[in-house]
Amino acid sequence: MKILILKGSPRPDGSSSALSDQLAAGAEKMGAEVEKIFLHSMDIRPFYWFTYSAQLKTCIDRWYSLWNYKHDAFKNKPFGVILVYGDTDLYTSGGIHAIHTFETMFRFLQARVVGWVYGSLMDVGDAQKHPGLMEQAFQLGQRLVACTSLTGIQSRLSLL
Numbered sequence: 365m366k367i368l369i370l371k372g373s374p375r376p377d378g379s380s381s382a383l384s385d386q387l388a389a390g391a392e393k394m395g396a397e398v399e400k401i402f403l404h405s406m407d408i409r410p411f412y413w414f415t416y417s418a419q420l421k422t423c424i425d426r427w428y429s430l431w432n433y434k435h436d437a438f439k440n441k442p443f444g445v446i447l448v449y450g451d452t453d454l455y456t457s458g459g460i461h462a463i464h465t466f467e468t469m470f471r472f473l474q475a476r477v478v479g480w481v482y483g484s485l486m487d488v489g490d491a492q493k494h495p496g497l498m499e500q501a502f503q504l505g506q507r508l509v510a511c512t513s514l515t516g517i518q519s520r521l522s523l524l
Contacts, residue, residue: 478504
């Protein structure tokens with residue numbers, strides 16, 4: 365049997381690495397061939413599949429520094445989410461994973477989700493072929509402004 369371990373932590377000697385090394389030792393003892401790849405030593409082109417883009421993930425991960433500095437930095441801030449996926453099904457596309465991730469993240473940050481717009485769109489120009497989604501996006505923009513006007517919150521974010 366062959367086992368591939370993808371080490372995703374940027375710390376080669378961190379806890380995740382130690383645990384994955386222990387997994388490898390156990391597997392090797394049982395006769396498996398183990399290959400370990402330290403992802404941070406590779407030049408990997410950002411791509412996305414089964415959730416949101418790597419670029420957005422990197423941006424969101426940086427919010428952690430702000431949150432560590434000021435725990436209420438996002439508290440009650442309104443957010444709108446626009447998500448498109450290249451499959452006809454929210455579940456098989458992985459879109460549901462992105463939605464769950466956003467829901468959990470916003471709950472942690474104590475932020476407020478004003479609305480969601482999502483749908484199956486694959487090619488450039490597909491959005492314009494779906495007037496319902498275009499209208500939902502337009503209305504989400506209006507809700508973001510309306511809720512910030514009512515609460516006096518100056519910043520608002522829309523994630524694409």
